[in-house]
Amino acid sequence: MGKAVPGLRTAFSRKPAPERRNLNATWCGEANVKAILIEKTADRPIASLGDVDESLLPEGDVLVDIACSTLNYKDALAITGKAPVIRNFPMVPGIDFAGTVAQSSNPRFRPGDRVILNGWGLGETRWGGLAERARVEGDWLVSLPEGMDLRQAAAIGTAGYTAMLCVLALERHGITPDKGEIVVSGAAGGVGSVAVALLAARGFSVVAVTGRASEADYLRALGASSVIDREVLTGKVRPLGRECWAAGIDVAGSHVLANMLSMTRYRGIVATCGLAAGMDLPGSVAPFILRGVTLAGIDSVMCPLPDRLEAWSRLASDLAPETLEAMIATCPLSGVIETAPLFLSGAVRGRIVVPIAP
Structure with a gap:
């Protein structure tokens, strides 16, 4: 339980x-x-x-x-x-x-x-x-998948499967633990929690973003290296901010995603899969044309079967049952x-x- x-x-x-x-x-x-x-x-x-x-x-x-x-x-x-x-x-x-x-x-x-x-x-x-x-x-x-029961599969669910699709997008872009920190917005939610755990298990240094300071211990227990307040990413968007992380996973959209892009390092990538903060993107093209940043859209609803099978296979091997249980x-x-x-x-x-x- x-x-x-x-x-x-x-x-x-x-x-x-x-x-x-x-x-x-x-x-x-x-x-x-x-x-x-x-x-x-x-x-x-x-x-x-x-x-x-x-x-x-x-x-x-x-x-x-x-x-x-x-x-x-x-x-x-x-x-x-x-x-x-x-x-x-x-x-x-x-x-x-x-x-x-x-x-x-x-x-x-x-x-x-x-x-x-x-x-x-x-x-x-x-x-x-x-x-x-x-x-x-x-x-x-x-x-x-072999080694997984139905309750675990449900617990992972669409949120966890989407998180795995985001991680795969980062890996296909060549992001490895030595490239730098990975930022995850909405980290205490369903997608964010699984993303933090998956990235930490692969050896990444994860910056967890949350609007709830009370969740800091929970996020560190999942493997987050540091926890920052959501306000860092909700303010006015600069065309280019200070380069902070190699990649990101975003569930929020709007100012959160725009700031995340502006603060991503040269040739980094941000995988986006949600719109909890809004459907707009109030940023500029500067991160894309001056730093070569990639914005990868993640759609879990109509995702082709081969990608689904890869994601679930990786979830079965990469997500520890005790981590999921937490x-x-x-x-x-x-x-x-x-x-x-x-x-x-x-x-x-x-x-x-x-x-x-x-």
Whole structure:
């Protein structure tokens, strides 16, 4: 069992969200699947927990019994309705899951196979992982790596897999530990925590950026060499700042990314994968044309299968189980709706696993 994340204990102990029953044809068919379902109303999307008619699961060639899902920033946006993440209603949120194949007409998988799914529109255009079952396209699935269990795979989830894609981008650019420090923004979050741990395990000196000074000990325990306040990267952006680090991983966007680029050394690289601070980039071309800095965009949703397989293979070998365990908090499916707003207030550390199967 993972350690409790600050700010989550109270949310988990509250009375579960009431179950919605017999409200429309989506709920309570002959074969039921317990799930979070988000429905569109005149005012805003409304999320509730109930029994969904299994016959309404999307078409696909593989049916999966979900063992664990997770709660991510994008899921929180969808559940709270704070951003237009969902493209089709009603929607089961959950951008990833780990589970066991129940039925398959796909030649790659047989019943009993243990699998992972990240992205491919789950929780946005396709019913996602915060449910007991999911029907998906087998070509989207990745087999569980040797030596990893389903809970660990879920704990890594989209956030950890994205972090590994960022690390791979840095390595392909020729960044090695002797080149200098690597800066990681949003370091106490899901992507940031895994990125810090992965880089430290490879021998890199990691500068962890966080807006929560209370997380300094946690970040050093993951392997960060130093911890700096987020304000260092949120101020006015200079065309070129002082050269500080060889590379960076950014989850924030906006001023954070622009400052990170301006402070990256000659021929360095910044891998960017998030927009927690905004979608804008208020910088200049100076880092690119005067220092040869590279900005690498990381998309985990539609990432090709070979890259996914490489990332998961590396996660299985590079991320120590005890390090992963230190990042994990557990939230029951009944606590997901009340916990989601904590992401948007910056109160979540590491990864939140949502156990589905007993």
